[in-house]
Amino acid sequence: MKKTRNIIKAMLPPEFRSIRFFSFLFLMALAFVALLIFRIPKYKGYIDPFYSPTILILPAIALFRLTCYAFRKSYNRHVFTHPMACIVSSSNDLNKNYTGESSYVFRIENLHRYFMYFSVLILPFFYYDAYVSFAYNFSLIRLGSILLLADAIILSLYVFSCHSVRNLIGGNKDCFSCMKFSISRKKIFDLQSFLNEHHEFFAWFSLAFIIFIDLFIRAMIAFHFDIILLHI
Amino acid sequence: MERKIKIFSSKQERLIEYTVPIEHGMVVLDAVIYVLEHFDSSISARWNCKAGRCGSCGAEINGIPSLMCKTRLDSINGDIEVVPMKVFPNVKDLVVDPTDTWRIKKAMPNFKISEMVISKSSGITATKNITLYEYDVTRAQEFKKCIECFLCLDSCHAIRVHKSAYIGPMHVAKAASLDMNPLDSLDRRDFLDKNGIRFCNVTKCCTEVCPAKIKITDNAIIPEKERINDKKII
Numbered sequence: 001m002k003k004t005r006n007i008i009k010a011m012l013p014p015e016f017r018s019i020r021f022f023s024f025l026f027l028m029a030l031a032f033v034a035l036l037i038f039r040i041p042k043y044k045g046y047i048d049p050f051y052s053p054t055i056l057i058l059p060a061i062a063l064f065r066l067t068c069y070a071f072r073k074s075y076n077r078h079v080f081t082h083p084m085a086c087i088v089s090s091s092n093d094l095n096k097n098y099t100g101e102s103s104y105v106f107r108i109e110n111l112h113r114y115f116m117y118f119s120v121l122i123l124p125f126f127y128y129d130a131y132v133s134f135a136y137n138f139s140l141i142r143l144g145s146i147l148l149l150a151d152a153i154i155l156s157l158y159v160f161s162c163h164s165v166r167n168l169i170g171g172n173k174d175c176f177s178c179m180k181f182s183i184s185r186k187k188i189f190d191l192q193s194f195l196n197e198h199h200e201f202f203a204w205f206s207l208a209f210i211i212f213i214d215l216f217i218r219a220m221i222a223f224h225f226d227i228i229l230l231h232i
Numbered sequence: 233m234e235r236k237i238k239i240f241s242s243k244q245e246r247l248i249e250y251t252v253p254i255e256h257g258m259v260v261l262d263a264v265i266y267v268l269e270h271f272d273s274s275i276s277a278r279w280n281c282k283a284g285r286c287g288s289c290g291a292e293i294n295g296i297p298s299l300m301c302k303t304r305l306d307s308i309n310g311d312i313e314v315v316p317m318k319v320f321p322n323v324k325d326l327v328v329d330p331t332d333t334w335r336i337k338k339a340m341p342n343f344k345i346s347e348m349v350i351s352k353s354s355g356i357t358a359t360k361n362i363t364l365y366e367y368d369v370t371r372a373q374e375f376k377k378c379i380e381c382f383l384c385l386d387s388c389h390a391i392r393v394h395k396s397a398y399i400g401p402m403h404v405a406k407a408a409s410l411d412m413n414p415l416d417s418l419d420r421r422d423f424l425d426k427n428g429i430r431f432c433n434v435t436k437c438c439t440e441v442c443p444a445k446i447k448i449t450d451n452a453i454i455p456e457k458e459r460i461n462d463k464k465i466i
Binding site: 069072073076077080082083086087088089099100101102106107110111113163164166167171172174175176177178182183186196197 | 294
């Protein structure tokens with residue numbers, strides 16, 4: 001048993017030889033399989049954000065989040081323990097094998113911009129879901145529809161506050177006044193920079209919010225209820 | 233009220249404990265100066281302005297790289313441990329030798345004014361009259377706040393593991409301030425790529441410890457990484 005474990009260890013790239021990484025991988029796989037098995041149908045106009053448009057694009061979204069600079073901070077600290085915290089200690093708290101992006105496994109993090117383009121393509125589906133839930137009955141305003149709309153807005157804030165977007169809309173230019181529409185471009189860049197400061201918050205909040213909505217819709221289906229806020 | 237403070241002694245190669253009476257609003261540097269005046273006058277520590285502007289009193293206080301003059305005693309629970317910064321060779325007690333940083337600064341491609349703004353007429357080289365707009369320079373100006381305290385270099389785990397393979401956050405910020413200057417004509421992407429910017433895994437420890445509150449990771453390292461990705465993605 002110990003021998004096979006050693007062989008498996010030797011086959012893996014040095015970064016991945018930690019129990020934290022495997023528990024993380026196991027939880028991710030478990031979540032994906034659970035979402036695949038326990039599918040939920042459209043309920044009173046509500047479409048679950050995990051099935052919008054289809055669960056098969058989830059790996060692409062997962063790659064966008066995994067290569068995101070905000071999540072990279074978290075998983076480098078807590079999964080790869082490099083470093084666990086900012087305290088400079090003499091004890092051996094660092095994962096000495098980890099070489100950051102210079103290792104070929106982590107070069108994929110540089111592809112973040114392409115995953116970002118894909119995520120921008122996905123965004124309209126969330127707005128469409130919100131529209132469908134409003135269109136189910138225009139004379140009612142329901143809590144679920146408002147939550148779906150809020151989810152779409154938070155997801156857009158998350159995607160557009162990304163560092164790759166920042167590079168795209170002006171971060172790669174040295175001189176704004178040398179370009180056309182200089183002042184308006186700088187204004188857009190400043191607005192995006194302001195959003196970018198809160199990128200980490202949007203990242204975690206959108207992740208938590210999408211899971212909350214999924215659970216909320218599942219609860220509505222399980223107990224056959226719907227919360228109506230307003231009759232028009 | 234009294235507090236215990238442990239200061240590293242390079243002669244005995246261990247922490248030596250002193251008991252210091254404290255007053256309201258005291259900082260770690262005050263305690264070190266008290267020890268210097270009352271217990272052991274041979275302790276070496278650099279300090280100058282005591283206002284967080286000169287950046288000479290950097291040390292590791294309970295493991296966190298910080299300026300001694302900006303860390304209040306009432307912000308720390310329990311004993312206080314003051315240790316010199318570990319990335320640099322130790323000279324004596326709390327004094328370290330950061331000569332290597334100047335070597336890296338010299339190796340970095342220096343500011344070279346763009347050809348566009350130079351006019352060469354009748355053998356005389358002069359700069360043209362140009363207008364620099366405020367909105368062009370604000371981005372590069374953020375890094376001018378750097379007080380060169382080297383705390384970011386000390387907190388950087390990439391330097392701790394890979395030693396001189398990575399130049400460190402301070403120098404990336406310096407390179408970014410030159411790169412983002414609208415009048416500069418050089419490109420420091422290759423220099424940064426060669427000097428290990430890819431070892432950085434954006435855990436933002438340098439931003440956390442920076443006493444000048446420069447957002448090193450968000451505004452210098454990540455934009456430079458993205459610029460490198462513009463050129464060479466994998």
